Amino acid sequence: MLIDTLITGLVAGGTYALVAMGLTIQFGISRIMNLAHGDTIIAACFASFILFSVFGLSPILALMIVVPAGYVLSDAIYRLIMRPLVARAPNAGALEVDSILVTFGLLFVIQGVLLVAFGGNYTGYTFLNTPVDLFGTIVAANRLLALFLALVFGITLIFVLSRTRWGMTLRAVSIAPENAPLVGIDINRAARTAFALGGALAATAGVVVSMYQTFTATIGVIFTMKALIVVILGGKGSLTGALIGGLLLGLVETFVAAYIDPGLTLAATYTIFLLLLILRPTGFFGQAG
Amino acid sequence: MWSRPIWVMVMLELSDVTIRYGQHLAVDRVSATVAPGETVVILGANGAGKTSLLKAISGIITAQPGSAIRFQDCDVTGTPAHEITGAGIALVPEGRGLFGGMTVRDNLRLGANPARARALEKERLELVHDLFPRLAERQGQIVRTMSGGEQQMVAIARALMSNPDLLLLDEPSLGLAPIVVQELFRALARIRETGVGLLIVEQNVRLSLGIADRGYLMEAGRLTGEGSADDLLTDDAVQNAFLGTVS
Ligand SMILES: Nc1ncnc2c1ncn2[C@@H]1O[C@H](COP(=O)(O)OP(=O)(O)O)[C@@H](O)[C@H]1O
Ligand SMILES: [Mg+2]
Numbered sequence: 001m002l003i004d005t006l007i008t009g010l011v012a013g014g015t016y017a018l019v020a021m022g023l024t025i026q027f028g029i030s031r032i033m034n035l036a037h038g039d040t041i042i043a044a045c046f047a048s049f050i051l052f053s054v055f056g057l058s059p060i061l062a063l064m065i066v067v068p069a070g071y072v073l074s075d076a077i078y079r080l081i082m083r084p085l086v087a088r089a090p091n092a093g094a095l096e097v098d099s100i101l102v103t104f105g106l107l108f109v110i111q112g113v114l115l116v117a118f119g120g121n122y123t124g125y126t127f128l129n130t131p132v133d134l135f136g137t138i139v140a141a142n143r144l145l146a147l148f149l150a151l152v153f154g155i156t157l158i159f160v161l162s163r164t165r166w167g168m169t170l171r172a173v174s175i176a177p178e179n180a181p182l183v184g185i186d187i188n189r190a191a192r193t194a195f196a197l198g199g200a201l202a203a204t205a206g207v208v209v210s211m212y213q214t215f216t217a218t219i220g221v222i223f224t225m226k227a228l229i230v231v232i233l234g235g236k237g238s239l240t241g242a243l244i245g246g247l248l249l250g251l252v253e254t255f256v257a258a259y260i261d262p263g264l265t266l267a268a269t270y271t272i273f274l275l276l277l278i279l280r281p282t283g284f285f286g287q288a289g
Numbered sequence: 290m291w292s293r294p295i296w297v298m299v300m301l302e303l304s305d306v307t308i309r310y311g312q313h314l315a316v317d318r319v320s321a322t323v324a325p326g327e328t329v330v331i332l333g334a335n336g337a338g339k340t341s342l343l344k345a346i347s348g349i350i351t352a353q354p355g356s357a358i359r360f361q362d363c364d365v366t367g368t369p370a371h372e373i374t375g376a377g378i379a380l381v382p383e384g385r386g387l388f389g390g391m392t393v394r395d396n397l398r399l400g401a402n403p404a405r406a407r408a409l410e411k412e413r414l415e416l417v418h419d420l421f422p423r424l425a426e427r428q429g430q431i432v433r434t435m436s437g438g439e440q441q442m443v444a445i446a447r448a449l450m451s452n453p454d455l456l457l458l459d460e461p462s463l464g465l466a467p468i469v470v471q472e473l474f475r476a477l478a479r480i481r482e483t484g485v486g487l488l489i490v491e492q493n494v495r496l497s498l499g500i501a502d503r504g505y506l507m508e509a510g511r512l513t514g515e516g517s518a519d520d521l522l523t524d525d526a527v528q529n530a531f532l533g534t535v536s
Pocket of ligand 2: 340459460
């Protein structure tokens with residue numbers, strides 16, 4: 001029971017971490033609060049569903065198609081919809097507010113397209129549903145794979161952003177955008193790259209989620225909401241915070257559901273959220289200024 | 290150095306540079322030059338328009354139509370800030386413009402981000418550590434936790450990492466203790482020896498003219514005087530205008 005809950009919690013948490021990393025990159029660097037983030041994830045779920053059930057492509061291979069597609073499509077969305085907002089916003093605060101309104105609209109567009117194409121029912125496919133014996137507990141292999149993938153993608157991203165020059169320029173933009181041009185960084189380009197990267201992460205999360213759970217066209221907002229909580233939990237703009245915050249949220253949810261009452265999952269999440277907002281508004285890894 | 294053709298006798302040339310903030314005229318038809326490897330100081334009180342001028346050169350703000358900024362035979366008027374560094378002009382701004390949450394090492398690495406500097410990163414880092422040995426000892430320190438003087442060193446070092454032909458410094462001595470200011474100007478004198486051109490905006494008349502070849506006086510948006518550093522040091526007008534700030 002304990003190991004089972006732990007694994008379930010970590011699997012959910014790994015997904016939350018990926019989802020939150022995408023959101024925090026878009027928010028920290030592009031200054032865009034993307035409320036359509038969860039719907040991008042669901043679109044990726046359906047994409048891997050199609051690739052699996054129509055073309056017989058395993059989700060592992062689907063990653064190689066869906067993730068680049070997430071990057072390219074998000075890049076296009078940035079150029080089409082976000083750039084005019086960036087151009088007219090007098091400051092970062094105005095851009096954040098505008099982006100909330102616009103991505104709120106985008107949310108319904110993506111959701112509408114998915115509803116028309118796939119209907120409102122739960123969808124899913126069976127992949128690698130073989131039992132694995134882990135310390136005496138039986139776990140489905142697809143869950144372990146999902147956790148593994150989430151950790152690999154998350155840790156790789158943290159490593160790339162903290163060690164490479166390219167990653168360093170993105171971090172510099174999130175720390176002090178006004179100073180970035182002094183070292184030759186084009187902040188508009190960095191914003192576009194970060195938005196596209198967030199889209200690629202959403203796509204990754206979507207494929208990973210579709211491997212082990214069912215989904216509907218309308219549950220995107222749940223992912224967005226949880227990502228928001230994790231981002232604030234871990235500290236706005238902090239990738240390490242998003243990774244640890246995501247895992248933590250997954251564990252708390254699962255343990256509350258297993259040991260207290262499944263009905264209290266959301267309540268527990270919000271209690272942590274509220275306590276943190278009151279006690280440490282910058283999050284675990286956030287820094288003021 | 291190949292990037293500094295000897296036939297260019299004027300490296301930076303400002304002609305009729307005018308800057309407005311809305312209706313407010315901050316810089317009024319300023320014309321000035323800096324030769325390759327030359328050290329030039331612009332002296333002026335608060336609000337004279339010194340910062341605005343440096344911002345226009347480095348592309349952070351746009352000068353009015355009719356202004357011309359030429360650098361090494363290129364028209365760089367209106368070139369965006371992130372491209373200016375690549376052209377060979379590095380700014381150490383008022384307030385230093387550092388990435389406070391990052392380490393000294395990361396700030397310096399970012400300094401070498403422009404394409405012209407990437408291949409030279411190792412040599413530049415050696416030069417910079419040679420100029421500021423303390424930065425070599427503090428590579429892992431978060432910049433925000435350093436003293437004002439140390440942060441100013443990081444800011445200058447970061448600008449030098451971009452392998453500039455011209456270094457712009459906006460009141461580098463501002464807010465520093467006198468002994469730190471002395472140390473800073475000794476470092477600037479050595480930077481000057483490396484052959485890079487320096488355009489320094491200062492209120493510290495004696496120390497800045499002490500390392501300069503030439504100086505301009507700026508008042509209420511206009512250049513009101515010009516001379517060799519030695520002449521300006523003994524000039525009555527300079528003495529009178531800056532008596533309160535002479536160190
Ligand atoms: N962003 C701005 N908006 C409006 N006025 C400004 C702005 N920046 C500077 N000024 C005005 O322009 C003039 C020159 O300022 P500045 O270039 O900062 O001078 P200095 O660096 O010599 O102190 C001052 O009158 C200042 O109030
Ligand atoms: Mg100033």
